Amino acid sequence: MSKSVGFCKRLGLKYPIIQAPMAGTSTVELATEITNNGGLGSLPISTINFTQSQGLIQLKSLIEKYNVLNKSITNLNFFCHEIVEGVTPTQIKNWFELYSKVLNVNVGDVSEDEYFKNGNISFKEYEHNEELIDYLTKELKPAVISFHFGYPSKETILKFQAAGIQIWVTSTSLQETEILGKLGVDGIVCQGFEAGGHRGNFITSKDFDENLSTLALFLKSKQYLHQHDLHDKIDLIPTGGIMDSKTVKFYLDSDASAVQVGTVFLTSPEITNNKSYLKSLLQSHDYKPTILIDIVSGKRARAIQTDFIKGLIKYNHPSDDLPPYGILYNAYRTLKSNKTLSTSLDIGFYLMGQNYFQTDLTLTSTKDIFQSLVKDL
Numbered sequence: 321m322s323k324s325v326g327f328c329k330r331l332g333l334k335y336p337i338i339q340a341p342m343a344g345t346s347t348v349e350l351a352t353e354i355t356n357n358g359g360l361g362s363l364p365i366s367t368i369n370f371t372q373s374q375g376l377i378q379l380k381s382l383i384e385k386y387n388v389l390n391k392s393i394t395n396l397n398f399f400c401h402e403i404v405e406g407v408t409p410t411q412i413k414n415w416f417e418l419y420s421k422v423l424n425v426n427v428g429d430v431s432e433d434e435y436f437k438n439g440n441i442s443f444k445e446y447e448h449n450e451e452l453i454d455y456l457t458k459e460l461k462p463a464v465i466s467f468h469f470g471y472p473s474k475e476t477i478l479k480f481q482a483a484g485i486q487i488w489v490t491s492t493s494l495q496e497t498e499i500l501g502k503l504g505v506d507g508i509v510c511q512g513f514e515a516g517g518h519r520g521n522f523i524t525s526k527d528f529d530e531n532l533s534t535l536a537l538f539l540k541s542k543q544y545l546h547q548h549d550l551h552d553k554i555d556l557i558p559t560g561g562i563m564d565s566k567t568v569k570f571y572l573d574s575d576a577s578a579v580q581v582g583t584v585f586l587t588s589p590e591i592t593n594n595k596s597y598l599k600s601l602l603q604s605h606d607y608k609p610t611i612l613i614d615i616v617s618g619k620r621a622r623a624i625q626t627d628f629i630k631g632l633i634k635y636n637h638p639s640d641d642l643p644p645y646g647i648l649y650n651a652y653r654t655l656k657s658n659k660t661l662s663t664s665l666d667i668g669f670y671l672m673g674q675n676y677f678q679t680d681l682t683l684t685s686t687k688d689i690f691q692s693l694v695k696d697l
């Protein structure tokens with residue numbers, strides 16, 4: 321039996337297609353569509369603050385809206401990065417100066433409290449929240465819980481696995497795959513350099529990253545699993561640049577358990593962000609390059625290289641300390657939603673993968689896009 325057939329049986333899927341969780345962009349309605357078409361809909365919940373009691377209420381109301389027959393057929397996606405300590409006055413000053421220069425307006429009269437709070441609390445901060453863990457392991461029992469930017473403690477992983485929940489973690493390098501193989505996760509999401517959105521690496525030392533393509537990372541990870549007798553125990557799920565059925569088939573024929581796709585759904589009706597911008601790029605055949613940039617959020621993310629992004633790169637001095645991830649990203653998001661900000665620059669942060677140019681605009685429903693991915697299987 322091929323890896324993908326066993327994978328689908330285990331998770332109750334018709335097709336081994338995972339909709340990428342896309343925080344701030346994908347919706348519960350998109351996840352509903354994907355699951356109802358036979359794939360696995362993912363719910364990104366990295367912006368929910370589970371250190372407050374509101375967090376669990378927010379999650380439950382999201383699950384309420386997840387309009388599928390079996391609500392456990394889902395992938396709940398957490399961010400599991402290093403815990404952020406706070407922000408310094410110098411970091412705030414540098415941020416204001418940078419944005420004032422890039423936008424050519426004074427952005428200095430905004431409330432610091434609202435801007436400089438952490439908008440992405442790491443799972444590590446609430447991994448001992450018993451109410452949440454009980455809800456996940458005893459009530460919802462999602463098919464999968466996935467982690468980006470790192471992984472929780474072995475104890476937490478074992479708790480989830482004992483409840484029948486599969487644990488997946490993103491890898492971007494062979495070294496990360498080795499760590500995850502030893503840790504005993506159920507699935508490794510092999511995120512190549514092409515991928516849109518944030519790079520989920522957890523080895524963060526500078527100059528470490530080999531920037532492997534999805535294919536190279538997948539093949540290296542596969543070789544590692546074979547050499548260490550882990551091939552039958554761990555699912556490999558390539559993600560990054562996969563936009564059509566032939567590529568999906570290629571990976572499944574090469575022993576991937578499933579594929580995870582994000583950018584291909586960015587023109588779906590159920591997408592909130594990026595959509596009209598992407599459509600206008602495609603309609604005008606203006607295939608702007610993408611770039612990995614860490615100045616907007618504090619972690620590297622692949623986005624369209626707009627004038628705004630060029631401005632940030634131009635005016636940012638690498639030696640200038642900016643607020644850490646979570647706080648930096650929240651400051652950007654708060655600025656973007658500030659209706660009184662007067663600038664002619666489009667300050668959208670258009671996260672998408674290198675292969676966005678392959679988007680087929682004639683496919684107007686999620687069902688059609690999904691069908692285009694499975695037609696050769």
Ligand SMILES: Cc1cc2nc3c(=O)[nH]c(=O)nc-3n(C[C@H](O)[C@H](O)[C@H](O)COP(=O)(O)O)c2cc1C
Pocket residue numbers: 340341342343345364366397467468490511514515516517518520559560561562580581582583584671672673674675
């Ligand atoms: C807009 C956008 C937001 C993303 N947000 C998340 C996220 O919240 N969690 C996550 O694990 N991956 C996230 N990703 C990365 C995806 O999981 C996946 O690696 C990527 O979409 C694959 O590349 P592709 O976009 O070329 O298909 C995001 C990707 C995009 C395009």
